[in-house]
Amino acid sequence: MKLPVPFIQLPLSFDASALAAEIAAFDESLWRPHPSGMPGNSALPLAAVGGDPARGDALEGPMRPTPALERSPYLRQVLGNLGAVLGRIRLMRLSGRAEVEEHVDLDYYWNERVRVHVPIVTQPTVRFSCGDAQINMAEGECWIFDTWRMHHVLNDADRARVHLVVDTVGGPLFWDLVNAGRPHTAPAQGWSPRFVAPQPQAAAPALAFETVNSQSPMSYWELRGHITFLLGEAEPHPRLQEVAHLAGLFVRHWQGLWFRHGTDEAGLQEYRDLLAGFFARIGPVAGEIRLRNGVDLGAAVRGLLGRAVRRSDATAATEETSRSAPRAAARA
Incomplete structure (x- = not known):
C-alpha cells in the first residue's frame, strides 16, 4: 500500500526474546525457500490459504492459521494486539550476508494491504531501505512501510535476520495505531510504545482472518x-x-x-x-x-x-509473479 512516508513505527513493542524462543521450537523442515529462488531468503507460513503451509505463497483464497501459529501463544497474542483483519502471515528469514533484492510489490494483493514487520532476531547493521529512506528496525519494534516504493533489505552480518511479517487491510483499532505512529523522520525521544508482555496463562485471543480477498471479474x-x-x-x-x-x-x-x-x-x-x-x-x-x-x-x-x-485455467496468483524486477532490470 502506498503510504505518505516510507516508514511508520507503530506504538507497540514486544518481547523479542520470548518470540525467538517460540520460533526456535519450529522444525527446520517448516521453512520454505523463496518462490523465485532468491538466495538466502526463506519463510515459515503462519497464515495461508486454507491454513495449508504448502499454500503459503498463494495470494487468493481464505487465509487461515497454520498449525505452527495454532501452537504459538505469544505470536497469537502479538497478532491480536494489531486489531486488524489478518491476511497472509509469515516468519521471514534472511540469512547472514544475504539481501532482499530491490523491488516494488506490484500485485493487487499488496496494493490493498499494509505490511507489518516485527523484528524478532536482527542486528543493528541490518539496513532496510524504502524510497530514499533507510532505517534499522530493532528487535521487538513494530513497523509498517510503503510497499509501493522501491525497497531493499541488506543483512551484512553473519547471523540470520527473522521478522514476523503480516499483510493486512487493517481495522478500526489498527488504523488508530497507525494514526498514533511515529514517522521515521520524527524524533524517537519522548515517544514510548506500549509494551505487550507475554501472558502464557491468558486465553488465546480471537483472531480475524481474511475470507474474501479478490473479486472476479473486478467491478x-x-x-x-x-x-x-x-x-x-x-x-x-x-x-x-x-x-x-x-x-x-x-x-x-x-x-x-x-x-x-x-x-x-x-x-x-x-x-x-x-x-x-x-x-x-x-x-x-x-x-x-x-x-x-x-x-x-x-x-x-x-x-x-x-x-x-479469473483465468480460464484458474491458476492462483503467488508471490513469485507479483514483484517488480530489481531496479536495474526494470529500467533496462
Whole structure:
C-alpha cells in the first residue's frame, strides 16, 4: 500500500526474546525457500490459504492459521494486539550476508494491504531501505512501510535476520495505531510504545482472518480507481496521453460488460478478451513510461489488473509473479 512516508513505527513493542524462543521450537523442515529462488531468503507460513503451509505463497483464497501459529501463544497474542483483519502471515528469514533484492510489490494483493514487520532476531547493521529512506528496525519494534516504493533489505552480518511479517487491510483499532505512529523522520525521544508482555496463562485471543480477498471479474468502479491511480503516478512522457486515451476506452468497455454481466460466469470470456486486448495495445507504449517509484507503467498495469478476471485455467496468483524486477532490470 502506498503510504505518505516510507516508514511508520507503530506504538507497540514486544518481547523479542520470548518470540525467538517460540520460533526456535519450529522444525527446520517448516521453512520454505523463496518462490523465485532468491538466495538466502526463506519463510515459515503462519497464515495461508486454507491454513495449508504448502499454500503459503498463494495470494487468493481464505487465509487461515497454520498449525505452527495454532501452537504459538505469544505470536497469537502479538497478532491480536494489531486489531486488524489478518491476511497472509509469515516468519521471514534472511540469512547472514544475504539481501532482499530491490523491488516494488506490484500485485493487487499488496496494493490493498499494509505490511507489518516485527523484528524478532536482527542486528543493528541490518539496513532496510524504502524510497530514499533507510532505517534499522530493532528487535521487538513494530513497523509498517510503503510497499509501493522501491525497497531493499541488506543483512551484512553473519547471523540470520527473522521478522514476523503480516499483510493486512487493517481495522478500526489498527488504523488508530497507525494514526498514533511515529514517522521515521520524527524524533524517537519522548515517544514510548506500549509494551505487550507475554501472558502464557491468558486465553488465546480471537483472531480475524481474511475470507474474501479478490473479486472476479473486478467491478467497474474498482478497475476505474486503479487506472486513475496508475495514470496519476506516471512521470511526464510524450506518449502518456496516448496511453490515457487507450485506458479510458478500456474502462468504458469494461463498464459496459459490468452492467451487462456483472459477475455472471457467462461473461467471463468477454472480460478476459477485453483485458488481454488492452494489455496488447498498451504494451509497446506503456513500457516506455516510468512511474515515480521507478517501475514501468506496463508492469504496474499488469500487476494491479492481471487478476481483474479469473483465468480460464484458474491458476492462483503467488508471490513469485507479483514483484517488480530489481531496479536495474526494470529500467533496462
